[in-house]
Amino acid sequence: MLEQLPALILLAPLFGALLIGLVGLHDRRACFPIAFASLVVSLASALGAAMRAFTGGAYNYFIGGWEEPLGISIVLRVDALNGLLLIAIAVVAVLAVIFTIRPSSEKDTDKTAYFYILFLLLCVGLFGITITGDAFNLFVLIEVSALTSYGLVAIGTSRRCKMAAFHYLLMGTVGASFYLLGVGYLYLKTGSLNIEDINTILTTNATVAQSPGIVTAFLLILVGIWIKMAFFPLYGWLPNAYSYCPSGSSCLLAPLMTKVSVYVMIRVMLSLFGLEWVFGHPGWSDLVVWLAVIAILAGSIMALAQREIKRMLCYLIVAEIGYMVGGAWLNDPNLWGLTGASYHILADALMTLCLFLFAGILFKYHGISEIGDLGGLFKKMPLTSIGFVIGALAMIGVPPTSGFFSKFYLIRGGIEGGHPEYVGALLISSLVNAVLFFRIFEIAYFGKNPADGHSHDHGHDSHGHDDHGEAASPVLREAPTYALIPLLAAAALILLLGIFNGQIIELIRTAFGNSAIVVSNLR
Amino acid sequence: MVEFLLNTVKPHFNFWVYVILMMIGLWSLIAKNNLIKKMMGLAIFQSAIILFYVSLGVKDGATIPVLDYHGEHADHNAAAKDEPAMTLPTSSAGNPADAYANPVPHVLMLTAIVVGVATLGVALALCEMIFKEFDTLEEDELLRKIKALHDDA
């Protein structure tokens, strides 16, 4: 039974979604319990599958039982790195689904079943991307997660979300198509689709590895993934898509979609092409790190200019993507940059979840979307504020939150790799984050309580629906329990991830050690 | 010019065709103002990739990847040998597998076609809703109307 866990991670939410398709339209009260139960099952299986990888090293799960020769069938591969990510995805999904327990408006209840089906299928896609060992299968699962996320963005009632979703769809499809084309070039040059097998060919067969076709394949795959993760020049779709979509969707999309794309990039560099091949091309590393520096600075500066909480967070995501891409490309001798980037994927998923849950609570229960409306927040909503403060401190990088340690490892990589510009950008961005969040703290602590003379602007912008039937009065009250649980749990996990950073870093580095190419690099 | 066509383009003409088609798609995806035309560009873009993949599996003189199947009996197998088109290898190396095209790209592209159709369906649905909300599918007008929406609020 235990060998079956890797498959069970995906199958639980898949069957959950199908079950909702069968019964959810007739009885929408059944949707939440099914979704919650299936995500808990996949969290348990992810824990089990990852534990096996932590203790026994990476292992394969052969779909269909076809083991020999390698690559005739699709392989699921679990190692320490994606084991950690699987757990993180499952945790974020479980917490985000708790937040959606009450639909946000009367009109939305019609679409509850569709929402949960898309939600679960998105989780299926993300789990699949993380665990698969086949380059083409990765494309199919990227498309599963992409199509569901278009639906989750467009499911809102706001007027602008459809347009945002359309742009997201165009960009996302182009990104996925570039990836597909890159895999086609790889297949043409190597005749294989299995990631392990392609890697073996590229390390043993130098004529293939150095041919222009393989170089182009890498560029195509890289650009495709960059579009998907909203890396700097290609980030245009992200702020609109994530800030105009309903709160329930953004709590799942914002923490996970971009982070999983970063994981795919790391996986492509580490397992598909191999670090020696990637860094064997002089100049690439410097170029990408400079791009990342621009991404960090641009994201931070644009975040400063925003008045809305969600939009500000979206631009911070753009900056965070810069951290991770830059970190992964630092090419420092001890791979601290790559380690820090991998750790930051986990840390950033939790931080973003925490902050988007906070923004979701404010918007869903109080209709607040502007930073200026937060006056008196700390006094009226102490528990919500605690969660928010921890998330914000992690974003700034204050110890002992996880954000501090990821920045610590990234900076260490930057120094050892000889990239002072990256270190500088990281510090400036931390400073900007501090300015941003302390401005919010100040308003929330000293600002006037909006209950006194607050002119509540209905339907500001186009978030459209005011979902709080009785809460037309703008009085801030503590959020309901089912919204507080995920927020505080996320905050607690941020602290835990920070406190146990040593063990987690060790696990991540065993994953690098497992791929034989980097062992020499590590010593 | 002729030499260039013969030496560079001809052996790789399938790749040249796919690159040109793909660039037509990409151009209309970026440059066109109408959302439906953008979608058409997207469709051309994806079809070009499908063309690329399918052309990978082509072998000279090979047939479709459906085995010449006559059951298990020996006499039927003997009969099959009389049909040269199906079983005779065409390559000088004499590998019997050369009689059949490579099935893998076909399988992959079946998947990609379905994905493309699904994406276009969602894009159409979005266009329909955008038209219902804003009464236009021209991007510049849409952006103007959205901006007005923002300023009103």
Added chain:
Amino acid sequence: MNPKLYASIAVIITGLVLLYGISDFPTFGDPRSPANSGVEGGAPSTSLYYINESYGATKVPNLVTSVLADYRGYDTMFETVVVFAAGMAIFAILRCFGRDDEAVITAPTKSSIDGDHNRIIVGTTCRLAVPVVQIFALYVVAHGHHSPGGGFQGGVMLGASFILIALAGNLNDALGRFSERSYMTLASLGIIIYAGFGVLPQVLGKNFLDFGVLEKFFLTDGPEMARSHSMLGVEIGVALTVMSIMFAIFANLSSRGTLKGGL
């Protein structure tokens, strides 16, 4: 003019990079190309393996079907999930449950194929054509093992037959035969059948989608025939989902999600 300038720059750069990549590609139709017969250093070529060995392992002469439904069956399952997800996304975007009055296009009161004399030629032709289309679609599904065909193609044809009814008469005619309730049920059921065939071997202690172990269910001799039969079951599941979603997408798009009137 700006977008055109950007577009031209992007297109030229991308095109040049792609043309740089193809400079050392194998010539068109080369049977010895890496894609067709593998390359030094890795595992043996999967393409040659499928052509040489897969008939012995699965007893399915159509290699595309055996690779699609067995070796790469995991991909195909998610391909079906993509179709399902697209359907759900379209419902989530479009479907409105009769509250949005402006969008309702009122249907003509008397619009059945049977009663409408203005459409007697179209109606009669379609009534004759639909059963033939459907029978052929079932043939395509069932005969995918031996000739080009399979679940996706057959499913699309089945869906098209319902779309034909809607085009010839009225959306209500088609929805009367294939209601929202039934297409949602069948769409989910299709993937449940597919994934169920995958989970059954897990219950019996093998890996996901390892059809060979199902031989006792099918009372066949040997795992090869079990794989062959399971592929048929899987294709039926695919056909159900594709049929339902194709028709559902048409119904929702043509009526702007109201499922009333339309066209």
